[in-house]
Amino acid sequence: MFAVYAKEPNPDDPLASLTVGERPDPDLPEGWVKVAVKAASLNMHDIWTLRGVGIKPDQFPMILGCDGAGVLEDGSEVVLHSVINAPDWHGDDTLDPKRTLLTEKYQGSFAEHIVVPARNVLPKPAGLSFAEAATMGTAWLTAYRMLFVKSGLRPGQTFLVQGASGGVATALVQLGRAAGYRVWVTGRTEEKRALAERLGAHQSFESGARLPERVDAVFETVGKATWGHSVKSLKPGGIIVVSGATSGPDAMAELQRVFFLQLRVAGSTMGTREELASLLSYVDLARIRPQIGAELPLEDAERGFRDMQAGETAGKIVFTR
Known part of the structure; x- marks a missing residue:
C-alpha cells in the first residue's frame, strides 16, 4: 500500500x-x-x-x-x-x-x-x-484537555496562548472563544497575529510584549523561547498549562517567581477517549470548524x-x- x-x-x-x-x-x-x-x-x-x-x-x-x-x-x-x-x-x-x-x-x-x-x-x-x-485526535484533543480538564478556568477569565498559529494554539483560540473566555495570543508576525484574531482572539501581541494586565492562565507549547514571558504574564496564583516545548526546554525556569507568587505549572499530554468523544460532540454542537x-x-x-x-x-x- x-x-x-x-x-x-x-x-x-x-x-x-x-x-x-x-x-x-x-x-x-x-x-x-x-x-x-x-x-x-x-x-x-x-x-x-x-x-x-x-x-x-x-x-x-x-x-x-x-x-x-x-x-x-x-x-x-x-x-x-x-x-x-x-x-x-x-x-x-x-x-x-x-x-x-x-x-x-x-x-x-x-x-x-x-x-x-x-x-x-x-x-x-x-x-x-x-x-x-x-x-481532532491530537492537536484539538490536546487543546481540549489543556483548557477544560487541566486549567481550572471559568468562563469570563482571561488566558494567553503563546505562539498563535500552530495547531494546538489555533484550537485553544477557537475553543476558548466559543466557551466564553477572554482570549489573548502572542505571535511572531503580523500575519500570525491577524489569523488568531480572525479565529476569535480578543487581542494579539508581539512575542514577549508586555501585556495590559496579567492573566489567569497561560497555555504553553513553545518552551524556551516563551517560558520567561509566560511566567511573568501570570497573576498571583495563576497557572501555566504546558503540553510541549517546540523551541526546547528552558534551564532558567523562573523558580523564584513561581514559588513567591504561588504559581502553578501543570503538564498535559494528549487526552482520553472519553475526552475525544466530548470534544467531537462539542465542536459539532457549537459548529466550530x-x-x-x-x-x-x-x-x-x-x-x-x-x-x-x-x-x-x-x-x-x-x-x-
Missing part, C-alpha cells in the same frame, strides 16, 4: 529519512479494526519520530501520522484516537505507564490503511469533513513537513487521499 514513512532515525536531518512509497498491507489482529484513511493531519510528533525520539531503532521503518479520519470496512465514518493502552488498563488513558502513541510502536495513519484497536475509533460527526475530523492552514495530497507530504519544520503554518496541515 502507498504510505509516507520514516526509513530510519536521523537526529540531525530528519527530513532526509522521510520516504514516500510502498509498504506492506497491515495484518488485522483480533479485536482490531481496519480503517481506510481519508485524511490525516501532521503534528510535531512526526518530526520527532523522524529524529528517533520516543521510538526504538528496531521499530523502523515506521509509517508516520498520529491521527486521522476514515472509513471502516462496514462503511462507518470514524475518527482515530491515537493513545493505545495496554489491554488490561483501566483509568485515565494518558496515565497508563504502558501506553503508546501511533508511530511509536504501531504504524501510523499516513497510508492507505491503518489498523487500530476497536476502542480507538469513534464516530465522525456528520458536520465535519474528513479533513476537519483528522485534526478547525483552522486548516494547508490541505495537500499525501503524495506531497514532504512539502507539508518542510513548512512545519520552518514554522510556516497557519493552522493544521492535513494530508488527504
Whole structure:
C-alpha cells in the first residue's frame, strides 16, 4: 500500500529519512479494526519520530501520522484516537505507564490503511469533513484537555496562548472563544497575529510584549523561547498549562517567581477517549470548524513537513487521499 514513512532515525536531518512509497498491507489482529484513511493531519510528533525520539531503532521503518479520519470496512465514518493502552488498563488513558502513541510502536495513519484497536475509533460527526475530523485526535484533543480538564478556568477569565498559529494554539483560540473566555495570543508576525484574531482572539501581541494586565492562565507549547514571558504574564496564583516545548526546554525556569507568587505549572499530554468523544460532540454542537492552514495530497507530504519544520503554518496541515 502507498504510505509516507520514516526509513530510519536521523537526529540531525530528519527530513532526509522521510520516504514516500510502498509498504506492506497491515495484518488485522483480533479485536482490531481496519480503517481506510481519508485524511490525516501532521503534528510535531512526526518530526520527532523522524529524529528517533520516543521510538526504538528496531521499530523502523515506521509509517508516520498520529491521527486521522476514515472509513471502516462496514462503511462507518470514524475518527482515530491515537493513545493505545495496554489491554488490561483501566483509568485515565494518558496515565497508563504502558501506553503508546501511533508511530511509536504501531504504524501510523499516513497510508492507505491503518489498523487500530476497536476502542480507538469513534464516530465522525456528520458536520465535519474528513479533513476537519483528522485534526481532532491530537492537536484539538490536546487543546481540549489543556483548557477544560487541566486549567481550572471559568468562563469570563482571561488566558494567553503563546505562539498563535500552530495547531494546538489555533484550537485553544477557537475553543476558548466559543466557551466564553477572554482570549489573548502572542505571535511572531503580523500575519500570525491577524489569523488568531480572525479565529476569535480578543487581542494579539508581539512575542514577549508586555501585556495590559496579567492573566489567569497561560497555555504553553513553545518552551524556551516563551517560558520567561509566560511566567511573568501570570497573576498571583495563576497557572501555566504546558503540553510541549517546540523551541526546547528552558534551564532558567523562573523558580523564584513561581514559588513567591504561588504559581502553578501543570503538564498535559494528549487526552482520553472519553475526552475525544466530548470534544467531537462539542465542536459539532457549537459548529466550530478547525483552522486548516494547508490541505495537500499525501503524495506531497514532504512539502507539508518542510513548512512545519520552518514554522510556516497557519493552522493544521492535513494530508488527504
